[in-house]
Amino acid sequence: MQSKEIVLNIEALEFEGKGVAHFEGKVYFVAGGVPGDVVKCKIKKSRKSYAEAEIIEILRPSGKRIVPLCKHFGVCGGCRLQHIGYEDQLQYKQKAVEDALRHIGGLSEAKVLPIIGADNIFHYRNKMEFTFSDKKWLLEEDKLSETIFKDSFGLGLHIPNRYDKVLDIEKCWLQNEVFNRILNLTRDFVKEQKLSVYSNKTHEGYLRHLMIRTSAYSGEIMINLVTSTHNLEVMDRYTEHIIKNVPEVTTVVNNVTTRMSKVAIGEEEKVYYGNGYILEKLGKCLFKISANSFFQTNTEQAAKLYDLVKDYSNFKNTDVVYDLYCGTGSIAIYISDYVKEVIGIELVESAVNDARKNVELNNIKNCIFIQGDLKEILTSKDFKKSGIKPDIVILDPPRSGVHPTVLKVVSDVRPRIITYVSCNPTTLSRDLKILSQSEYQVLFIQPVDMFPQTYHIESIAVLESLK
Numbered sequence: 001m002q003s004k005e006i007v008l009n010i011e012a013l014e015f016e017g018k019g020v021a022h023f024e025g026k027v028y029f030v031a032g033g034v035p036g037d038v039v040k041c042k043i044k045k046s047r048k049s050y051a052e053a054e055i056i057e058i059l060r061p062s063g064k065r066i067v068p069l070c071k072h073f074g075v076c077g078g079c080r081l082q083h084i085g086y087e088d089q090l091q092y093k094q095k096a097v098e099d100a101l102r103h104i105g106g107l108s109e110a111k112v113l114p115i116i117g118a119d120n121i122f123h124y125r126n127k128m129e130f131t132f133s134d135k136k137w138l139l140e141e142d143k144l145s146e147t148i149f150k151d152s153f154g155l156g157l158h159i160p161n162r163y164d165k166v167l168d169i170e171k172c173w174l175q176n177e178v179f180n181r182i183l184n185l186t187r188d189f190v191k192e193q194k195l196s197v198y199s200n201k202t203h204e205g206y207l208r209h210l211m212i213r214t215s216a217y218s219g220e221i222m223i224n225l226v227t228s229t230h231n232l233e234v235m236d237r238y239t240e241h242i243i244k245n246v247p248e249v250t251t252v253v254n255n256v257t258t259r260m261s262k263v264a265i266g267e268e269e270k271v272y273y274g275n276g277y278i279l280e281k282l283g284k285c286l287f288k289i290s291a292n293s294f295f296q297t298n299t300e301q302a303a304k305l306y307d308l309v310k311d312y313s314n315f316k317n318t319d320v321v322y323d324l325y326c327g328t329g330s331i332a333i334y335i336s337d338y339v340k341e342v343i344g345i346e347l348v349e350s351a352v353n354d355a356r357k358n359v360e361l362n363n364i365k366n367c368i369f370i371q372g373d374l375k376e377i378l379t380s381k382d383f384k385k386s387g388i389k390p391d392i393v394i395l396d397p398p399r400s401g402v403h404p405t406v407l408k409v410v411s412d413v414r415p416r417i418i419t420y421v422s423c424n425p426t427t428l429s430r431d432l433k434i435l436s437q438s439e440y441q442v443l444f445i446q447p448v449d450m451f452p453q454t455y456h457i458e459s460i461a462v463l464e465s466l467k
């Protein structure tokens with residue numbers, strides 16, 4: 001049966017960058033729609049209160065539309081906003097924060113400062129993770145070509161909502177040219193050597209992920225090949241091939257993982273070339289980053305973000321600071337010169353180990369790190385007994401936001417200032433509402449664009465105790 005065709009006027013963008021339109025009492029989400037577009041669409045999925053539609057023809061393009069640079073745009077899930085000019089992307093992100101605060105947080109009075117944009121809107125990522133797949137996503141033109149159709153090997157990024165399919169990526173505009181060369185060389189090498197690819201269904205096969213990272217400070221480049229088993233011979237050949245063809249590469253490592261999850265983290269690591277890490281610098285702080293360490297993926301914007309955290313928190317040199325959800329301690333280290341002491345708490349053991357090493361590397365004496373689940377640590381007898389009262393609390397949770405128990409403990413210990421760094425305006429608004437009900441006043445929210453071309457939005461909210 002042919003699905004119905006309708007004409008829609010795109011009015012706005014929803015939080016994942018899809019166009020929003022209304023028609024006959026229903027809200028429509030249109031992938032690739034830009035506010036101001038008039039589009040002919042096919043209905044893909046229809047529910048009681050909403051529907052998803054696909055553009056068949058743009059009848060009248062919006063003035064905000066630009067031609068995306070990337071040939072993978074529209075299929076790849078990475079850059080959903082590449083068809084919108086950068087100034088308009090920023091306006092969309094600004095409005096998304098304001099809307100979330102009003103609708104979810106009930107904070108229509110909260111002051112949202114103008115978003116801070118990025119100078120580099122392409123090639124800004126310092127780390128990319130690609131997946132090897134035996135189930136390449138086939139484009140329409142591929143299906144017409146018998147040779148490509150038969151060859152189902154792919155190395156690239158996942159298709160949105162299709163974790164079993166990978167789009168073969170030839171050039172990604174978020175990474176630099178050397179990364180593109182490494183990606184294509186690796187693909188050719190694997191094809192030539194007829195290496196097997198790990199299957200998520202059978203759990204057989206060798207190659208799982210290719211991770212590449214670089215340092216804006218030292219220019220060092222790391223390749224991390226994640227595989228299901230050790231194969232010294234293949235790794236030696238791959239390393240030789242890479243070093244010969246891409247002399248910019250400074251270290252090659254192999255992480256081996258037997259885990260079924262699709263995360264590019266290994267259980268065992270072997271270094272095949274170089275020292276196994278890259279050296280990065282933010283402000284005057286150095287960071288040794290190994291294959292499995294977490295580090296902000298946009299170095300230039302990370303430095304801006306951390307400077308804002310430092311300035312907005314208004315530190316005194318007598319302040320005791322909690323850095324909660326501290327990762328590898330980069331915020332703690334960055335601010336350590338301006339305060340008396342920082343206590344960082346983080347769930348992941350390897351991140352805490354990195355934090356401790358980075359403290360040593362920078363010869364810092366006033367940061368300590370505790371490993372564990374924040375909720376359990378903050379409510380444990382030992383922690384309470386220690387009687388350490390923070391003057392300032394920095395929160396930088398994952399997308400799911402701060403656990404309610406953690407929010408309760410934080411507001412009970414009454415820091416003067418809470419500086420909340422968030423990568424999700426929805427959970428930020430929810431948590432700010434809770435904190436403002438505990439006699440904290442939201443002074444302002446500062447959005448910062450860490451991820452141009454994508455719909456991701458970072459913000460810093462600053463709260464002051466009213467008691």
Ligand SMILES: C[S@@+](CC[C@H](N)C(=O)[O-])C[C@H]1O[C@@H](n2cnc3c(N)ncnc32)[C@H](O)[C@@H]1O
Pocket residue numbers: 294295296325326327328329330331345346347348351372373374375396397398
């Ligand atoms: C957005 S990252 C923050 C990274 C760090 N502040 C930085 O700028 O590099 C969030 C961190 O929260 C940690 N995390 C998630 N759930 C946690 C929990 N229940 N307890 C403690 N840490 C947790 C994650 O492992 C991750 O390192």
